[in-house]
Amino acid sequence: MKKAINNIKQLEMYFRITLNEKEKLYLNYFFKKKVIQVNNNKIIYPKLDEIKKQTKQLTEQLKELKSKNNFWKKQKTNAEKYHKMIPINMYAKRNYWRHKIKTIINKEYKQDIEDAKLNERVLMDPEYKQLFETFLVDPDYRQKLKETVNNSIVYKNNNIGEYSKRKQKFKQHTAIKKIEQVSKLIIETDFKLKINLKVAEYLKRFS
Numbered sequence: 001m002k003k004a005i006n007n008i009k010q011l012e013m014y015f016r017i018t019l020n021e022k023e024k025l026y027l028n029y030f031f032k033k034k035v036i037q038v039n040n041n042k043i044i045y046p047k048l049d050e051i052k053k054q055t056k057q058l059t060e061q062l063k064e065l066k067s068k069n070n071f072w073k074k075q076k077t078n079a080e081k082y083h084k085m086i087p088i089n090m091y092a093k094r095n096y097w098r099h100k101i102k103t104i105i106n107k108e109y110k111q112d113i114e115d116a117k118l119n120e121r122v123l124m125d126p127e128y129k130q131l132f133e134t135f136l137v138d139p140d141y142r143q144k145l146k147e148t149v150n151n152s153i154v155y156k157n158n159n160i161g162e163y164s165k166r167k168q169k170f171k172q173h174t175a176i177k178k179i180e181q182v183s184k185l186i187i188e189t190d191f192k193l194k195i196n197l198k199v200a201e202y203l204k205r206f207s
Contacts, residue, residue: 001039001040002037002038002039002044003037003038003039004035004036004037004038005035005036005037005038006031006035006036007028007031008024008027008028008031011027011036014038014041015041015206023198026191026194026195026198026199027195027198027199029191029195030195030198030199034046038206041206042206042207043202043203043206043207044207046199046203047203048200048203048204048207051196051199051200051203052200054196055193055196055197055200058189058192058193058196059193061189062186062189062190062193065182065185065186065189066186068178068182069179069182069183069186072175072178072179072182073175073179075171075174075175075178076172076175076176076179078171079168079169079171079172079175080172082168083121083125083164083165083168086121086124086125087120087121087124089124090120090124093124095132095133095136096120096124098136099120099123099132099136102136108139109142112135112139112142112143112146115146115149115150116135116142116145116146116149116160117149117150117155117159117160118135118159118160119161121161122159122160122161122164123135125161125164127163127164127167128160128161128164131145131160
């Protein structure tokens with residue numbers, strides 16, 4: 001005789017089994033949206049092939065979510081370390097030493113740096129690579145930059161390096177939000193996967 005089972009008690013009574021707390025947790029969630037149909041002490045619905053297909057999909061989703069989580073964690077770490085790494089990495093850059101030598105032998109160049117309110121952290125920031133390379137060799141560019149920095153309302157309360165700082169803070173904030181979102185999805189997907197695995201276990205046992 002066909003029968004629809006829609007809760008834990010019915011399942012335990014029908015198959016004369018006792019579920020542990022973890023099994024009850026998974027199957028209670030399953031019964032919130034679905035039922036198990038039985039006939040002659042066998043489960044006829046859902047079908048094992050259908051559960052296996054869903055399990056495969058959930059496994060792939062979980063793998064993709066974990067990959068995304070690792071990506072955003074790396075983005076967060078890179079943003080946090082970005083400005084800390086500038087003074088460490090600058091010693092290996094050829095232009096840094098060209099700049100240092102030029103500050104010693106060229107007084108006008110050194111004064112241009114001060115007038116443009118620049119420092120080595122800004123000059124060696126990858127964000128300002130083009131600015132630095134042009135500033136290093138082009139006196140006209142240095143003059144225009146000084147005028148801009150000292151006369152533009154944009155730089156009245158900010159120096160050139162502020163944009164880079166804000167950009168890395170934004171990247172860090174974005175990464176944190178993404179990690180929170182993806183972590184939540186990982187927990188939900190992992191839970192759904194465990195439900196499917198538990199249902200599949202009972203389908204193999206009672207189908």
